[in-house]
Amino acid sequence: xxxxTHTPSADESAAPGSIPSWAVGDLTVHRIDEVPxxxxxxxxxxxxxxxxxxxxxxxxxxxxxxxxxxLHLDSHSFAFEAGGLRVLVDTGIGNGKTxxxxxxxxxxxxxxxxxxxAGFPPDSVDLVLLTHLHTDHVGWNTHEVxxxxxxxxxxxxxxxxxxxxxxxxxxxxxEPRRLMFDDSVIPVEEAGLLDLxxxxxxxxxxxxxxxxxxxxxxxxxxxxxxxxxxxxxxLITGDAVHHPVxxxxxxxxxxxxxxxxxxxxxxxxxxxxxxxxxxxxxxxxFPPPTVGHVITQGDAYRLRPVRAA
Numbered sequence: 001x002x003x004x005t006h007t008p009s010a011d012e013s014a015a016p017g018s019i020p021s022w023a024v025g026d027l028t029v030h031r032i033d034e035v036p037x038x039x040x041x042x043x044x045x046x047x048x049x050x051x052x053x054x055x056x057x058x059x060x061x062x063x064x065x066x067x068x069x070x071l072h073l074d075s076h077s078f079a080f081e082a083g084g085l086r087v088l089v090d091t092g093i094g095n096g097k098t099x100x101x102x103x104x105x106x107x108x109x110x111x112x113x114x115x116x117x118a119g120f121p122p123d124s125v126d127l128v129l130l131t132h133l134h135t136d137h138v139g140w141n142t143h144e145v146x147x148x149x150x151x152x153x154x155x156x157x158x159x160x161x162x163x164x165x166x167x168x169x170x171x172x173x174x175e176p177r178r179l180m181f182d183d184s185v186i187p188v189e190e191a192g193l194l195d196l197x198x199x200x201x202x203x204x205x206x207x208x209x210x211x212x213x214x215x216x217x218x219x220x221x222x223x224x225x226x227x228x229x230x231x232x233x234x235l236i237t238g239d240a241v242h243h244p245v246x247x248x249x250x251x252x253x254x255x256x257x258x259x260x261x262x263x264x265x266x267x268x269x270x271x272x273x274x275x276x277x278x279x280x281x282x283x284x285x286f287p288p289p290t291v292g293h294v295i296t297q298g299d300a301y302r303l304r305p306v307r308a309a
Contacts, residue, residue: 022309027209030080032088032118036075057245075093087128087207089129089284091138093136095108098179101176124155126157131160131236135177142188158194161223163220167221215270234279234280239284241271247301248300277294292305
């Protein structure tokens with residue numbers, strides 16, 4: 001899968017020691033930065049989010065788009081402690097991996113340093129939740145050890161939807177996707193660390209205050225992650241929503257949606273459930289400030305940002 005050309009370097013990620021975080025009741029959710037994505041990502045990923053469409057929404061500027069209507073997008077993970085578990089949601093693109101997308105190829109970022117600075121050294125992680133099995137969400141599942149790809153989080157259970165894994169098991173993959181599975185998914189399976197969950201239509205609890213919600217369409221088994229504590233709640237979007245422009249235009253989909261119709265249905269359902277509530281929305285590809293509340297605006301929505309602590 002080819003995308004925009006850009007090879008980021010480590011200094012494009014946030015410096016360790018300045019880890020953004022948000023409170024959800026007594027929980028603290030940390031954003032683990034990997035890399036900002038190049039400006040060409042927006043037109044490639046969300047082709048219907050044209051400069052003209054983006055320019056209609058002043059609230060997108062300057063955080064989520066520039067004055068020319070170019071979208072800002074990021075790659076990052078979220079880490080938190082919930083139900084007695086140290087949890088990481090999605091694992092980004094990864095370092096040193098051969099990728100067809102030039103923006104993802106052979107990265108050298110400080111992701112693990114950022115994770116450790118947040119208080120989550122790799123050996124301490126108990127649970128890795130994968131919203132879906134796309135290249136930019138599974139990359140740090142593994143790292144290179146003596147020329148082989150080994151699980152980065154050896155003491156963790158890696159969890160995804162059974163529907164997701166079974167779909168890809170029967171999919172006629174092209175070579176770039178096969179390579180991604182070989183270096184970032186299969187080693188976790190061979191280590192006996194991958195758990196598949198049957199996610200129910202109403203969601204499935206996997207720990208106290210931690211629920212997986214089905215949001216199919218981008219991929220058949222795509223999930224969002226819901227956190228609750230002390231009467232407060234948050235939701236990590238995965239790729240059910242790639243960018244806040246989709247709040248204003250839920251019909252805008254991604255060029256890599258497996259089922260565009262279901263993707264739009266899931267997005268509309270999700271946004272409607274979150275609108276005008278105090279639930280924090282944490283966007284997996286949203287640039288800083290990354291987090292906010294869904295506010296009804298006309299017949300659609302907008303994101304009201306909540307700045308990191």
